[in-house]
Amino acid sequence: MRYLPLTEADRKAMLKRIGAKDIDALFVDVPPEARLDSSDRPVELPRRRSELEVERTLTRMAGRNVSAGAVPFFVGAGAYKHHVPATVDHLIQRSEFLTAYTPYQPEVSQGTLQYLFEFQTQVALLTGMEVANASMYDGSTGCGEAVLMAERVTKRRKAVLSGGLHPQYRAVVENLSHFGGSTVHALPPALNGEEDIVSAIDSETACVVVQTPNVYGSLTDLEPIARAAHENGALLIAVVTEVVSLGAVRSPGEMGADIVVAEGQSLGVGLSFGGPYVGLFATREKFLRQMPGRLAGETVDGEGKRGYVLTLSTREQHIRRERATSNICTNSGLCCLAFTIHLSLLGEKGFRDLARLNHHNACLLADRLSGVKGVEVLTPTFFNEFTIRTPKPGAEVVEALAQKGILGGVPVSRLEPTADAFGDLIVVASTEVNTDEDRDAYETALKEVLA
């Protein structure tokens, strides 16, 4: 087997050195009734296969999927198709990044630690916050952790969720809260912030969770909500699922958020059917010690030379065990790396231009689609995503478009199956990858589907 360096002769010599008669002698502690027999097909699974064969099988499976790059593509709602420079993927595959462990031995992990420190700084800058951690699994679990953190900070146990929050994020918070024994007040779905979230905040409220742009693409001014939250002693958690939007819109920090969680997939990471992604998590310095997740910090060695270490680990499970701020252990290291490389390649100029181009393309698309008979764009202000109403059920329209080779968006009924009034809505995203031809194709296909 190509991955196993031991030869039969090695195995024999090693068993001899150990003083074991055969390999079975090393497994004596396994209860006899639970041992698998020693035939070479111990379980009903296929035998080893050559690289060529494995690659062929997987390539065939992959071929049964329609990839985003192969068609006019307008699907968003929490994950976005962006162009990632080839440099990013090259660098994250460097052996020294890809095959390193968590940087517990800092002297031989400065590469990882320094990029995490740079990543934390970039996240703090982007979100307009003071500090950021070295990532969460993704935006949705980060959102869950943010609610728990707010409950620790405020010592209250109720979270108010905006109706513009991504329904799957809401589900994650609800699930965590259910098992953790706290309360969630989730407002009904709201396209354009028409909900009265301010009056949902009371003196029991630990936090208000508001997404902008929201899951329907609509931009939300967080300032009034922050004010109301703070007046009630609650925290404002801002959620961003499209991090590129931060190049075009005001940062949550600027608008008064206390914790910002974001899905970082748009930068460097790629769609990958939903994971792995990278959760950004930033907050104010005063809440630092209640923050979950890993942190890289700057320090010096014996000679005063600057270096980086994992720090404040007394918050973490491997030290504090049942008193930890979170059970989180793994972060999303390699995705942080992809994110930070992409963002440092972009820089301020590239990032702002990228955001501008996304917004521009979405505007052009909205104009095109709103020109199709029966189609209405429902979100007046948006970044790179908006919601349309069509004369047919959204799921049908999206499926019919797919049959024509257009991936046209996400039917709201998939996200909110019980919101009957939203059954004819589709969330449509457009990024820098879309061309005029893509828009032509979409417009034409949509006309046909609705005809």
Place this chain on the structure above:
Amino acid sequence: MRYLPLTEADRKAMLKRIGAKDIDALFVDVPPEARLDSSDRPVELPRRRSELEVERTLTRMAGRNVSAGAVPFFVGAGAYKHHVPATVDHLIQRSEFLTAYTPYQPEVSQGTLQYLFEFQTQVALLTGMEVANASMYDGSTGCGEAVLMAERVTKRRKAVLSGGLHPQYRAVVENLSHFGGSTVHALPPALNGEEDIVSAIDSETACVVVQTPNVYGSLTDLEPIARAAHENGALLIAVVTEVVSLGAVRSPGEMGADIVVAEGQSLGVGLSFGGPYVGLFATREKFLRQMPGRLAGETVDGEGKRGYVLTLSTREQHIRRERATSNICTNSGLCCLAFTIHLSLLGEKGFRDLARLNHHNACLLADRLSGVKGVEVLTPTFFNEFTIRTPKPGAEVVEALAQKGILGGVPVSRLEPTADAFGDLIVVASTEVNTDEDRDAYETALKEVLA
């Protein structure tokens, strides 16, 4: 522009330091009448484009080609489709290999030098020769260089070429000989060594060039030819275009060859429409100083530590200038690396098994095709390639197969357009990548084409 680090401010500051008023001041030596005006479209070519755009354009171009992996594929005649382990491509993309220069500074180039030394040893072992160089551009140019080397060694100026030599290799030798002022005696095309090459050797002959397996796939016993050559004071140059064959057949060295040149593309390199490839070049130690190309050699540093350097460079153009053994400068370094990684992954066991599987698949295919009405397999002994005769012109058959999505081989008329008797022949190759389904598809399509 993303590849250019200087900012406008940098440029200004630097010009100031230089004492130049503007950038034009640095180009004063260009004759005014040859200067391109300084508009930003100096020549009639497109302006800069984003990575996304460039990638899109090239992907579209690539999409207009039928790739070998996408169809049942049986094309050979000097280049072969093999499975290359993913590890190979990963490793050759390591920055330190990919973006290094020729190892002229050995202390910071031991990586390159050591793998070249390992490569040379592997090539010597494979070919059954004593020494090998650090590669030529490819098999065909290596073949040309071998003829020149034989002429230097024997101080004679005539080369005898077998009719089984790849016609494009023959053309390379003929061209070099024409301009170098020596003589080529090329025998007419011969499928199965039916030519009487021995009697073409005389006391004027510098070398005999014989390919095995020859371009038609046929295996040739070199021993009698070597004997005849040596009796006449000539050298035998053996050419191998499918290096995997050396896992299954006797090595040219064992059969008496004096110089072995081979195309190494099959190991690690990939088809790439004909280049870059890697020429293997091996010979007897006594001819060492007449060998062209780079050589890595072992030596020691001041403390006796083993290390590697480029050596015997007094043969080369950068030292000897007009008295060099060749004008060759570049080698095929990165392809050597791919070759040596692939071969050290295979090892003896993997390499022999690979050769066995290639031969096996070719046998199965030959049986299938010879069962098609009107089709005759003309080469009784072969490795992974053989020649068939069909009732229709080979070029037509191959094109018709291509229309059916089968790349069925190389019509001999493409290689030997003037050999009218060969107009209905096709050279067909089969490697480890071919499956039963591929063979089914070929057989079926061929029946249809010939019906």
Place this chain on the structure above:
Amino acid sequence: IEEPLIFEVGSTEVTGVDIDLPEAPENRLGTLAREQGIGLPGLSEPEAMRHYVRLSRKNYAIDLGIYPLGSCTMKHNPRLNEKAVRLAGFGDIHPLQPESTVQGALELIDTLAHWLKTLTGLPAVAMSPKAGAHGELCGMMAIRAALEARGEPRSIVLVPESAHGTNPATAAYLGYKVVSVPAREDGTVDPEAVKERLSEDVAAIMLTNPNTCGLFEPDVREIAEAVHEVGAYFYCDGANFNAIMGRTRPGDLGVDAMHINLHKTFSTPHGGGGPGAGPVVLSEALAPFAPLPFVVHDEDGFRLVESLDDDAAGEAFGRMTAFHGQMGMFVRALAYMMSHGADGLRQAAEDAVLNANYVRACLKDTFSLPYNHDRPCMHEVLFDDSFLKGTGVSTLDFAKAMIDEGFHPMTVYFPLVVHGAMLIEPTESESKASLDQFVATLRRLADAARDGNTERFTGAPRYTPVGRLDETRAARHPILRWTPEQNASQAAE
């Protein structure tokens, strides 16, 4: 040579990404348009390339040498897997595309689920957890959901002292009281100690098997039976599944839930700290409570159950994460499994155990084994620091001295049940030659420690980009990001 931070070399004016911006871009952002600058430094592509390549060279990696971290399973990461995950049909598909356009992806998830269930002998698997600790949370939620469904939530979870920190953290999160189970003299769990602590108020035991001392719990079935007897569940921490795959099935040991670290057992790379993936296999009793989403298969092909309102959702307890889990890790893990096959996975487990026992045999006279028995270890071997007693060299010093010899240290000070623990897990990826070299170095170091060559240890590491770092200072005065002020003050120094 110190590599400056991107903030020290980059400029907000420079970019390594060209954007083809239209001359007059649209703007419909209203009052929320960004007005302030962000302060993001940009690097041209060549500058970025160098920055990260240079940084990478400050890291140790499996591809450079043995990475003997106990409990971490640092094995070879095949590049086939990296290639497979980058196929457009896997890497470039959106989680919310119509199901008709992702049948291959759903098939892959279903196939991987089949492998995991078959290898563990358990009937269900929740695929979505994002990492091992997330899988633990998922598994314990399933247990809690099952208990809630039975109308008896219970309040206690038993956790052995030697457990990973995630175990008690997870139990505590779910509101359970954590009751510790001490280890026996021989490093294993005493079924009697478990039984003493069992009651109708115990929800579950969380056991790692093979345990963190590298031992297979010989009484695991007895413990499982006792746990089941009081109506509690057996959660198994699957971090060490690498030692036993193909040799025994957790389902046959009485396990009700176990997470599988795909990044350990099935070699999806660790990537400097993640991402991981932690699918959880579940017993018959827990299967109905598996969270959303999951893949079902009918005559029309594969389908995702994503909502509690879906008829097929049954008693699903909710959702662990947005979307469907770590697809990128699934592809890699399946490629790894198919490459090995059932026979190869078993061989891998055997080689991992063989390698650990070989290291143990070679070092047992030099190092000190905490447990005085001849029982073989599994995939990792645990030493304590008694061989360093009186040398003035601590476990940490010893570990740092290994760095100067070109090796990554083993896991130190874990598990907590042993003083100055040193936990070595070579994995099946090491050749005998590699182990011999490793062992020889450790023996040489141990000799040096005994010979009083203390300075070599306390001053280590010497040949690294930085020396031992002041971790106390980092924690007391946290600097967690670069700021222009800090930079200015440093420049002034």
Place this chain on the structure above:
Amino acid sequence: IEEPLIFEVGSTEVTGVDIDLPEAPENRLGTLAREQGIGLPGLSEPEAMRHYVRLSRKNYAIDLGIYPLGSCTMKHNPRLNEKAVRLAGFGDIHPLQPESTVQGALELIDTLAHWLKTLTGLPAVAMSPKAGAHGELCGMMAIRAALEARGEPRSIVLVPESAHGTNPATAAYLGYKVVSVPAREDGTVDPEAVKERLSEDVAAIMLTNPNTCGLFEPDVREIAEAVHEVGAYFYCDGANFNAIMGRTRPGDLGVDAMHINLHKTFSTPHGGGGPGAGPVVLSEALAPFAPLPFVVHDEDGFRLVESLDDDAAGEAFGRMTAFHGQMGMFVRALAYMMSHGADGLRQAAEDAVLNANYVRACLKDTFSLPYNHDRPCMHEVLFDDSFLKGTGVSTLDFAKAMIDEGFHPMTVYFPLVVHGAMLIEPTESESKASLDQFVATLRRLADAARDGNTERFTGAPRYTPVGRLDETRAARHPILRWTPEQNASQAAE
């Protein structure tokens, strides 16, 4: 740490490639079946990975820092190009597939040819040469073919003293007598010296422009005219085209043939010594003689002319190589060109020249310039060793000391026309900060040399995997391969 050879760690029994071999493979090899073993060592995949990753770390690379080799043009290698070349439609197509199945490939070659012709202002290009020297050979063959067609083969080629070694080697190969042209005091070619040597027996002049002293030949057009006047041709060595692309066209300077090093000017990576690619642009007079194959375009699409018997072959002189040239390099070069665009290529040339002049300005008071003039240099700056006079430090020592400072040395002892030459080509890929650091280091080193700190130089390099190697021994007693005997004798030592 020394990395052993694969022959010392591998085994013929081990393999890193699994082959699914049938139980009874066919054998129709007859008497030629191999019976002897080969002796090839095999490595498992993890062992192979480590061997090559460790070896790689003994190399310097552009991705690590400035690579200031004069005449070599070590610029940034974009990874976009590596990605593009690996598209299946380019990387996985066979050179002898039916033309109908490779229209995109032929289009790419045609498009690249168009860029090359437009940039150089010449009407034809031979794409197949495999490297720069091969392109030289091709260009000189075209000249010889043209002369033969005129019935006057001629016997002399003029080559300036400062030329690359390939120039005289190429001319000599074609049977020409090489007549050297001395350089002027100022490092450029004196048109009078050329004219003195011109005659009806001169076939061509081979001139590098910008020349190897980094100077643009100011009298290039006068020389071209004189050469043309006697019926000879002007071959231009295009190694330094990077300095002038977009600022002037060789066609406008009177060039008849020029090879283009795609691996220099257009950044297809050097790869540790190759592969390169050396297309040759040709003037109207030489175009008909361009070798096979070439791409033509008609209403049916693109077509290859591969044989002299093809009607379209015309006066083509023959074939340089099997197949159609370095496709892999073509894809990379075109990606590079399209990314820059015409404007970016011009900017790249300007930045390259600016960077070289900046280095010159910063170092001219520390180092010594061989030519006493204020003429700007092009993309590289030439120093001589007079600033080291009396220090006991040679050019080579100085170069080796740079290695200890973390830099790859510049080109030394070339061109031959200057004593102890040091030729620095920063390329456009360096930032100002990078150049400032480089310059500061060189100044510090020059100061150290003047201060008599000789040992730092003669003992350099110290921080490399090996010290200065005994090249004489390597050449006198060549060991060009590993042998089992040698290994045994070393083990015995």
